[in-house]
Amino acid sequence: MRNQIKIRTTWAGGWISNLLAVLLLLMPVNAHAQQHDRSVAFTIDDLPAVRSRDLEFMRTITDRLLSGLKTAQIPAIGFVNEVKLHVPGELTERSALLRAWLDSGFTLGNHTYGHLWFYETPLDVFKQDVIKGEKVTGTLLAGKGLPLRYFRHPRLNTGPDQERRALFEAFLQEREYTIAPVTIDNDEYVYALAYYNAWRDKETELMNRIGSDYVSYMSDIFGFYETFSRRIIGREPAQTLLIHANLLNADYLPHLVRMLRDRGYQFVSLDEALEDPAYSLPDTYTGRTGFSWLHRWAISMGKDHESQPGVPEWITKIAWP
Numbered sequence: 321m322r323n324q325i326k327i328r329t330t331w332a333g334g335w336i337s338n339l340l341a342v343l344l345l346l347m348p349v350n351a352h353a354q355q356h357d358r359s360v361a362f363t364i365d366d367l368p369a370v371r372s373r374d375l376e377f378m379r380t381i382t383d384r385l386l387s388g389l390k391t392a393q394i395p396a397i398g399f400v401n402e403v404k405l406h407v408p409g410e411l412t413e414r415s416a417l418l419r420a421w422l423d424s425g426f427t428l429g430n431h432t433y434g435h436l437w438f439y440e441t442p443l444d445v446f447k448q449d450v451i452k453g454e455k456v457t458g459t460l461l462a463g464k465g466l467p468l469r470y471f472r473h474p475r476l477n478t479g480p481d482q483e484r485r486a487l488f489e490a491f492l493q494e495r496e497y498t499i500a501p502v503t504i505d506n507d508e509y510v511y512a513l514a515y516y517n518a519w520r521d522k523e524t525e526l527m528n529r530i531g532s533d534y535v536s537y538m539s540d541i542f543g544f545y546e547t548f549s550r551r552i553i554g555r556e557p558a559q560t561l562l563i564h565a566n567l568l569n570a571d572y573l574p575h576l577v578r579m580l581r582d583r584g585y586q587f588v589s590l591d592e593a594l595e596d597p598a599y600s601l602p603d604t605y606t607g608r609t610g611f612s613w614l615h616r617w618a619i620s621m622g623k624d625h626e627s628q629p630g631v632p633e634w635i636t637k638i639a640w641p
């Protein structure tokens with residue numbers, strides 16, 4: 321009997337030490353990630369949804385995105401293009417999609433009315449488009465006692481030259497806007513288009529393949545910008561992530577969140593992220609390209625900068641067949 325117990329104990333001991341060995345193998349990865357104390361703010365562009373022709377489709381995206389964000393307790397901000405609200409007879413219901421963001425505890429910002437590209441838009445027209453884009457969003461926010469505080473440049477274009485950039489920023493300041501920067505830029509919209517095409521063609525298996533490749537692509541993007549951050553500013557700032565209100569993110573947000581948690585991220589609001597002193601580094605870049613702020617800081621410091629990881633060709637081919 322005694323022997324039996326001993327054997328059992330030994331077996332159990334062996335099993336436990338095997339388990340410990342496995343855990344030890346796994347732990348350094350996690351412990352390493354946690355040590356970084358990484359944080360990221362979610363900013364979601366092109367609200368109510370990227371593809372805005374069908375109200376029901378927009379409602380599906382809004383519901384899924386909001387439920388994913390709430391479940392993961394992510395304090396997100398959504399950037400609105402009010403042009404998408406103005407479909408005859410649907411203004412109330414389309415505006416209700418935006419109200420749902422506020423009712424769920426999230427906030428909204430201005431992304432211009434019609435998603436104009438500053439680079440080729442006269443300054444006055446661009447300014448008017450900002451004002452035109454405040455109407456519904458500003459009213460909804462005011463109803464909650466909140467200010468319309470953040471502005472996100474379409475295509476991240478901050479101006480064709482220094483003069484127009486400075487004039488526009490003075491205008492934003494007058495209207496009490498804070499510019500919403502992006503450090504984690506990416507080409508998620510290409511995946512989203514491929515995913516949409518697969519959804520339209522009812523290709524479920526293909527949708528799954530695109531979705532899981534999307535999550536690993538975003539993991540590579542974060543890896544790239546983490547390394548790039550350390551090279552440019554010597555550490556990883558509180559990051560600001562740009563994604564869009566599309567079906568891909570509506571479906572894959574929980575997977576994206578899991579990937580980020582595994583990399584050691586916690587989720588902060590844009591307000592909190594911008595408290596990071598990195599965001600007051602000089603940014604002297606103007607021009608055609610909508611660079612991430614990390615690229616802008618690198619350019620302003622005269623440091624080399626490299627391109628973020630690209631989208632694989634098989635995804636591009638599905639996006640634009």
Ligand SMILES: [Zn+2]
Pocket residue numbers: 365366431435474475
């Ligand atoms: Zn946009």
